Amino acid sequence: MKKSGFVVLALAGGLILFAAFIRPNGFNAQDPPKGIPDSVWATLETSCYDCHSNDGNGMAKVKMNLDKWDEYAPDKQMAKAQDICEVMGKGAMPPSKYRINNPDAVPTPESITRICAWVHQKAR
């Protein structure tokens, strides 16, 4: 192998290690919350995470910060989960302006049903 090829490889490897271990804020590299199943998280990450996360919108992350989900007490998680099902069921979240600008992030009726089923099963 030519020396320059090796340098490129070494640099790429270094970058991957950097991304894996340092995880600077703003990388969206946070682990998904342990308290949220993957099938539910997939939708919340797509439709809600931009605002409801450490790097999100001030008011939104005060109301609900998905990066802090695992730090919420169980009764707070339950209350937030119920709020999630409610606001999504009403079509109140994501906000209408965000829907217009991010059509791909609009949750499908199926994904809302899946999330509410998770909430109802949690509440039993």
Ligand code: HEC
């Ligand atoms: C464009 C940014 C944005 C996105 C995307 C977004 N939200 Fe919000 N959300 C806000 C803001 C701002 C508030 C606080 C003001 C308010 O209640 O309207 C909020 C408030 C909330 C609240 C608290 C409501 C209350 O009455 O206390 C819940 C629950 C919520 N959002 C859930 C969601 C869910 C679930 C999604 C994804 C399906 C989502 N949001 C997507 C900006 C956003």
